[in-house]
Amino acid sequence: MIIITGATGQLGQQVISALRGQLPASEIVASVRDSAKATSQLGDGIQVRTGDFTQRRDLETAFSGASQVFIVSVDKVGKDATDMHKAAIQAARAAGAGRILYTSHQGARLDSPFAAAHDHAVTEEFLADGPTSFTALRHGFYAESALHIIGSGLRDGEMRVPEDGPISWTARADLAAADAAILADSGRIDGISAPLTGTEMYTMSDLACLASEESGREIKLVTVSDEEWLAATEARGVPKIYAQMLLGTFLAARRGDFAVVDPTLENLIGRPPVGMRDILRDFLQEPRTAVH
Structure with a gap:
């Protein structure tokens, strides 16, 4: 039995959808905070259990009987973040799971200026310091995150960003397909995975050029100071802690933390990953009211 946490989230739903094509629905269990919402979203055949990362005892019950727990x-x-991750890992261990799989990040490093990458590295260390077999899935940077950061600039024709570096942006759907392939094959990858990335790296300048070509109009790139970008981001209503985390993306990219591509993702899904040109084209063709 495979337990999928966050099953009503964007990644979790896509992992379950991909697993449906490889395993009987009776072998898939969704662990969520809102079971009523999950039942309506996931459809027939998927067992739903209530599990909250802040309630470890409930999690142990939700994870009962699991051969694999996908966190x-x-x-x-x-x-x-790290406390919630540790609680979920401890619950999976207590429930007797045979393997714990955790969605980490290609840039996971304790010294990373990108706060989320630091948190992933802390969680990886906790995973490794235990008796249960594990797989840390080092996901490539979500392409959807790029759209979140620069979406308004793409719409308005001017991207105002700090100095950056190359990133191997990767479609969430491709990562979900890879995760499902690993789960369906009882782990397949032991320990920390290779970076699960797209096949190309892009700077913000590259994205501006691609978007210009796909939109048929010039999309300018304007490099601003870290301080100016942070102030503008906060002025748009982004809480300071998350604005600083987003700035950390640029800081880490400058030093090359995300400048890697690897064939593992393509091998897992059996086809070329979706490229940024296609992702940008789809985004630019959406109604202007679309929110990312």
Whole structure:
């Protein structure tokens, strides 16, 4: 039995959808905070259990009987994130899971200026310091995150960003397909995975050029100071802690933390990953009211 946490989230739903094509639904269990919501979203055949990362005892019950527990990292930063990850890992161990899989990040490093990458590295260390077999899935940087950062600039024709570096942006759907392939093959990858990335790296300048070509109009790139970008981001209503985390993306990219491509993802899904040109084309063709 495979337990999927965060099953109503964007990644979790896609992992379950991909698993449906490889395993009987009776072998898949969704662990979520809101079971009513999950039942309506996931459809027939998927057992739903209530599990909250802040309630370890409930998690142990939710994870009962699992051969594998797939832990989707939480949308938090700092100690809140690492405490919740550790609680889920401890619950999986206590429930007797044969393998724990955790969605980490290609840039996971304890010294990373990108706060989420630091949190992933802390969680990886906790995973490794235990008796249960584990797989840390080092996901490539979500392409959807790039759209979140520069989406308004793409729409308006001017991307105002700090100095950056190359990133191997990767489609979430491709990562979900790879995760499902690993789960369906009882782990397949032991320990920390190779970076699960797209096949190309892009700077912000590259993205501006691609978007210009796909939109048929010039999209300018304007490099601003870290301080100016941070102030503008906070002025748009982004909480300071998350604005600083997003700035950390640029700081880490400058030093090359995300400048890697690897064939592992393509091998797992059996086809070329979706490229940024296609992702940008789809985004630019959406109605202007679309929110990312």
